[in-house]
Amino acid sequence: MVQENLPKQANCNPGVESSHLVVACLGGDKTALERRPVPLPSAGEILLRLRVVGFCGTDLFKLDAGNTPAGTVLGHELVGEVIAVGNGVTKFSDGDRVVVPHHVPCGECLFCRRGNETMCDVFRENLLEPGGFAENILVRQRATERAAHCLPDHITDEVAVFLEPAACVLRGIYRADMDANGAAVVLGSGSMGLLHLLVLGAVFPGVAVTVVDPVPERLATAKKLGASQTVGPGAEALEAVLASTNGIGADAVFDTVGGNDTLEDGLNLTRQGGSVVLFAHAPEEAQARYNLNAVFKFERRILGTYSAALKEQAEIFELINSGDLDPSPLVTHKLPLDDFERGVSLVRKHHALKVLFTPSRGASGL
Numbered sequence: 001m002v003q004e005n006l007p008k009q010a011n012c013n014p015g016v017e018s019s020h021l022v023v024a025c026l027g028g029d030k031t032a033l034e035r036r037p038v039p040l041p042s043a044g045e046i047l048l049r050l051r052v053v054g055f056c057g058t059d060l061f062k063l064d065a066g067n068t069p070a071g072t073v074l075g076h077e078l079v080g081e082v083i084a085v086g087n088g089v090t091k092f093s094d095g096d097r098v099v100v101p102h103h104v105p106c107g108e109c110l111f112c113r114r115g116n117e118t119m120c121d122v123f124r125e126n127l128l129e130p131g132g133f134a135e136n137i138l139v140r141q142r143a144t145e146r147a148a149h150c151l152p153d154h155i156t157d158e159v160a161v162f163l164e165p166a167a168c169v170l171r172g173i174y175r176a177d178m179d180a181n182g183a184a185v186v187l188g189s190g191s192m193g194l195l196h197l198l199v200l201g202a203v204f205p206g207v208a209v210t211v212v213d214p215v216p217e218r219l220a221t222a223k224k225l226g227a228s229q230t231v232g233p234g235a236e237a238l239e240a241v242l243a244s245t246n247g248i249g250a251d252a253v254f255d256t257v258g259g260n261d262t263l264e265d266g267l268n269l270t271r272q273g274g275s276v277v278l279f280a281h282a283p284e285e286a287q288a289r290y291n292l293n294a295v296f297k298f299e300r301r302i303l304g305t306y307s308a309a310l311k312e313q314a315e316i317f318e319l320i321n322s323g324d325l326d327p328s329p330l331v332t333h334k335l336p337l338d339d340f341e342r343g344v345s346l347v348r349k350h351h352a353l354k355v356l357f358t359p360s361r362g363a364s365g366l
């Protein structure tokens, strides 16, 4: 159902509609299409018409947690086409295809200077107005200036849309401080697990990657995408990882599942001195439970990684530009925004890997 919430906003750009459809959170785990005024770009900003937006595990986590304020528009893996530019913008013009992340650090504060850019005070500001699940998206100045990339014709929307999530994955890989010819384990063979496999293959082709998941069909996809071995969790994984690493364990384990059980699995599969990288959301009240000596006596590290900074985004852009990284095989569904709830349910039920949304069926300009 479309909720009317209409504007009295002047529209000074010919060709730009005065209102558009967005997918608004209703305050729990549900959303609804809502008609809103199209935001117009101020100085330094650009307005995009949606081409594709990825549905991310973070979006699902926020919906399922049910505490996202009503009216919020989620979505941050965005490719759009420029339809209006604010004063002073010289980098982009109408018709450009653009990929842009929602979070951009300031570049100057203590966190930025010490390499913890994603902890920067302004980093969590959403620079996409109202959010990616909308037919039109305003890109704020800091993102336009520092983080938006114009896409050459040979990079498809389905590849470019992975820039933001792949950059998050790359940050975790670098934080693990891996050897270029080492051994890695990825726990979970959902879209983020498989993206780890692909990004590891692009930056460290010499790393052997074991993918662990209980679902055989998912493991088959991982095998097809280049996993050196695929196994079920628990004892099966331990045996396979030890057998393939001369009995010492993996240099790094990437946990894309989350929770105590996989953290313990991660520590068991990691060699002495190796790293377990936590890449999954945890509920607010979640507490860890693991053997302290697995960390203390054996120099293992448990690392958090959050989002991505400009350097990882720039590096992923180069990898997709060169063709070394192509995550488009992970896309299983492309649905219009007015099928949003169906897309969410496909991901919830694990019937989809990566779902992309396109403008709603009635949208103009298509």
Ligand SMILES: [Zn+2]
Pocket: 056, 057, 058, 076, 077, 164, 165
């Ligand atoms: Zn994301």
Ligand SMILES: [Zn+2]
Pocket: 105, 106, 107, 108, 109, 110, 111, 112, 117, 120, 121, 122
């Ligand atoms: Zn900063």
